[in-house]
Amino acid sequence: MLEQESMEIRTVPVQSRRRYFDLLLLADEQESMVNRYIDKGDMFVASTDGTDVGEAVVMPLGHGVLELKNIAISPEFQRHGYGKLLTEQILSYYGNGCAVMLVGTGDSRMTVSFYESCGFTYSHRVPDFFIDNYDHPIIECGVRLIDMVYFKRINHDSALLENSFFLRPALKTDVESLRFLFMETVKCVNFGDYTREEVDDWASCGMDLSHWEQLLADADYFIVAEHPLAGMVGFASMTDDCEYLHSLFVSKDYQHIGIATALLQAVERHANEKGRKHIHTEASITARPFFEHKGYGVEKAQMAKANRLYMRNYVMSKQL
Ligand SMILES: CC(C)(COP(=O)(O)OP(=O)(O)OC[C@H]1O[C@@H](n2cnc3c(N)ncnc32)[C@H](O)[C@@H]1OP(=O)(O)O)[C@@H](O)C(=O)NCCC(=O)NCCS
Secondary structure (H helix, E strand, C coil): CCHHHHCEEEECCHHHHHHHHHHHHHHCCCHHHHHHHCCCCEEEEEEECCEEEEEEEEEEEECCEEEEEEEEECHHHCCCCHHHHHHHHHHHHHHHHCCEEEEEEECCHHHHHHHHHCCCEEEEEECCHHHHHCCCCCEECCEECCCEEEEEEECCCCHHHHHCCEEEECCHHHHHHHHHHHHHHHHHHHECCECHHHHHHHHHCCCCHHHHHHHHHHCCEEEEEEECCCEEEEEEEEECCCCEEEEEEECHHHCCCCHHHHHHHHHHHHHHHCCCCEEEEEEECCCHHHHHHCCCEEEEEEEEECCCCEEEEEEEEEEC
16 A cells, blocks of 8 residues: 555557557456457556556547546556556546546446445446357356446536536336426427427327337337436437437437437447438427438428327438
């Protein structure tokens, strides 16, 4: 517990990062996974008295959110406080440019204790991440890792916090938030382009929780935008084999800060990865200018049935 007081960090240029592969593999044992991020973001190496003791890779996700992708301390230097100090020094490096630091880890006592001791708290989980992305079972502390568990550390001093958000997969536990966000948005944001009677009728389509449970079960892709303090602030879902953008909604309190753009980019990237060449959607009068701005063209105007009433929307599409 003495040496770490003189620990320093330095950034590592992209061309030199592979020199630290042994350390990187301590935190993420599959080389192909490390290769996904090694050339991106920032890499830091920690040293004390000229000896390198550990490394970390940090990825800026935008909107004041950073993700700690990899952190490792050489085995002979572990449990001496270096990991904690490296985390603190990285956070100081970004200062108020970091509103929230995320870190994803396996559900293992060892790493969870470490992050909790560094001031991180539970954020969300990505189900089956270690099954879907690794070519072999990952065992830690005798337990097979399944879900990626995300933790967050919030910087309350950062002015970016107010408008920060990140994307994550939607989960079954989100149904109440989905219902609330949808109904609020329709009643407040779409009101103006539709009559009160129309928005009430449309909002009522989301009243039943089973509607959201069914949508989650049927969707090919369903993502949520999450504010680190406020929770869900937007969502998007795709059906029809990722060719139909079924929904795109942003909370009435978080309009015009780039959430719909981020959701749409993620949706289009996903459709692209699935080999889709084309996306279509049914846009409300309110959303039509947004989609036009993003390169979608109107195929036709139509009167679509909400609950009881028929109301105007537009079939719009884009070639990817
Ligand atoms: C996780 C890791 C980075 C921690 O680094 P470290 O320098 O050993 O951690 P610190 O000494 O700063 O530990 C700070 C606190 O975290 C907790 N902690 C760290 N390692 C722990 C372990 N193996 N088991 C339980 N708690 C642990 C403890 O509360 C510790 O405080 P204490 O030891 O004084 O009680 C290091 O063990 C490592 O490199 N592991 C292999 C790579 C890895 O798994 N990275 C994370 C991938 S998600």
